[in-house]
Structure formats: structure tokens, C-alpha cells
Amino acid sequence: MTKSPIAVSLLLAVVLSFSSCATQISGSLQADGRADLNIFAALEQRMSALIMALAAGAGIPPGTVILDGPTIAASMAAAPGIASVSLNNTSPVSIEGQVQASHVGDLLAGGGADFITFERTVGGGGRFTASLDLASGRAILDLISPDIANYLAALMAPVATGEVMTRSEYLGLVGMVYGAGIAEEISGATIRALIDFPGPIQSVRGGTFSGRRAEFAIPLLDVLVLETPLSYEVVWR
Helix, strand or coil: CECCCCHHHHHHHHHCCCCCEEEEEEEEECCCCCEEEEEEEEECHHHHHHHHHHHHHCCCCCCCCCCCHHHHHHHHHCCCCEEEEEEEEEECCEEEEEEEECCCCCCCCCCCCCCEEEEECCCCCEEEEEEECHHHHHHHHHHHCHHHHHHHHHCCCHHHHCCCCCHHHHHHHHHHHHCHHHHHHHHHCEEEEEEECCCCEEEEECCEEECCEEEEEEEHHHHHHCCCCEEEEEEEC
16 A cells, blocks of 8 residues: 555645635546646635735735746645646636646655555555545645745634634634635635546545546635545545
């Protein structure tokens, strides 16, 4: 058994870098452990306005890129298991691109971020599980981008701060500090992933499947707060 964040684990990791945004990840996992993913992420309207206002208050010129694709890519490229990463801006608050993992068994390993298992079974099938909790959340963030970890800390997200709180407590805090509109955007945001696995899927925990494809719709609030650990599993034959 090798420890490995395959597609959905990378989903969880990348998702942590885009608070309050529309995020979709699609791609495939190969039988030899390689993974190819396409990523799109964009900040929601109110969050964009908030970040731009904060940037202006700090003297940053209007139009400055908020989600900096190349900078995030450079940070991710240094993480274990990443073969290549290319993220480009389609606007100051949206990015898209590709991530390739040389072997998912190495992807984002170390730094206390050992949160995935990947197992190939006799006959060519396999199983993977992905889990995330407060103990591993900040370590994953730091592997992807320390700057984004600090950004999420400024949003008081427990995944970055390590503070224990409920979903409702977090939304109440965000609403008090940044306004009800921001809290509503966070509450309504969902991360979507469509991942093709090496063989026909037998079962999925935390999502749905058809043929070789597993689909996940993960509430952003669950990832930011981690009131309870997140756990996903895919078994294929």
C-alpha cells in the first residue's frame, strides 16, 4: 500500500487555495499512478470586491491580479509528486490550467500531510481513500502556497488557523467581520470534481459514480471549517 493523494486528494489540496470561489476540477488517474488534472477557479463577486478593497487600502493599484496563477503554480511545482503545473489568469480573480502528478504516491507527501492511501489490488483494481482534518489542513496549505495559507488565516478559516469551531460559529464570525454577503458566498460555494479512474468503479464514499467516473460536490464551508474530518473513498476493479 502506498500513501497517495490521487485526483480527489489533489482536489482537496487545491480547493484549500481558493476560498469562496467557484472551483471545478476534472481529470484522470492512471493505473501506474500518474494523474492529469484540469483546474478552473474564480472568486465570487462579493469576495472579489472585498479583496480588491483591502488591496486598495494597502496601496495596491486597481486591476492587480488577486488570484495569481503563475505564482501559485511556482509554489505548487516545488511540492512533492508534482511533475508539472501550469496555471494562468483568465481575469484578475480567476485562473485555469493543468496539473500533472508523476506518481500519486508521492503527491504532497511529507510535512505532516500524509492523508491519503492508494492500493492496487490483484487483477488490476484498486482503492483510494482521502481524509482531511485540522491536524493536516495547514500542512497541506503550506505545501501549496504559504501566501494563500495566510490569506485563509485572514479570513479566520479554521483550516488555516487550527481553531476549533462549528460551521455556524464560523459563518457568524465572518458575517460580523466582513458582512453577511461574504458569509453567504462561503456558505453557498461548492467544489466540484469529475475524475476518471483506471477501471470500472464498484463503490464511492462521499460522491457518486457512473462507469469509470466519480463525481464529488464538496461544500467549501466543510473544507474551511473541518468541524468533522472529511473522508472519501473510491474502489475500482
